[in-house]
Amino acid sequence: MLRELAYFGCMNLLADDSAVMAKTKELCSAIADDPEYKELLGKVERFLEDDAARLMYQGVHERGEELHQKQHAGLELSEVEIRDFESARDTLMQNPVAKEFMDAQQDLQSVQVAIGKFVGMTLELGRVPSAEDLQSQDDGCCGGGGGGGCGCD
Numbered sequence: 001m002l003r004e005l006a007y008f009g010c011m012n013l014l015a016d017d018s019a020v021m022a023k024t025k026e027l028c029s030a031i032a033d034d035p036e037y038k039e040l041l042g043k044v045e046r047f048l049e050d051d052a053a054r055l056m057y058q059g060v061h062e063r064g065e066e067l068h069q070k071q072h073a074g075l076e077l078s079e080v081e082i083r084d085f086e087s088a089r090d091t092l093m094q095n096p097v098a099k100e101f102m103d104a105q106q107d108l109q110s111v112q113v114a115i116g117k118f119v120g121m122t123l124e125l126g127r128v129p130s131a132e133d134l135q136s137q138d139d140g141c142c143g144g145g146g147g148g149g150c151g152c153d
Contacts, residue, residue, distance in 0.1 A: 040104040047101035060092045
């Protein structure tokens with residue numbers, strides 16, 4: 001895919017031997033070698049090896065999807081359905097392997113979003129974003145509070 005993008009007008013930015021790709025690989029290597037990342041990955045792996053935790057998580061996730069679909073279809077959820085789901089979710093959250101997995105998932109997603117935001121802003125601004133740039137995006141358009149002037153009102 002990267003070769004296709006390079007061929008279709010991204011000049012040499014995405015060529016395997018470009019400075020951008022070299023730095024991208026360096027970033028990926030730094031992430032993969034980071035002790036905190038390895039710890040998060042270990043939590044995910046422990047979860048994947050724990051059949052009981054995986055089945056419990058899958059059951060709660062599927063039940064949550066069912067209830068969401070039912071609600072989205074305009075059907076009323078019964079007190080029993082809500083109570084049963086909340087009880088199953090609470091039990092899941094008491095499982096340390098499942099809880100660590102969900103926390104690790106959230107942390108990994110936060111890293112991915114932060115890196116994507118930083119790179120995206122670099123492409124938009126044509127320079128490395130400052131702390132003020134990042135803060136103004138958080139406080140501004142649709143994302144963090146203001147909303148004014150961005151077409152989000």
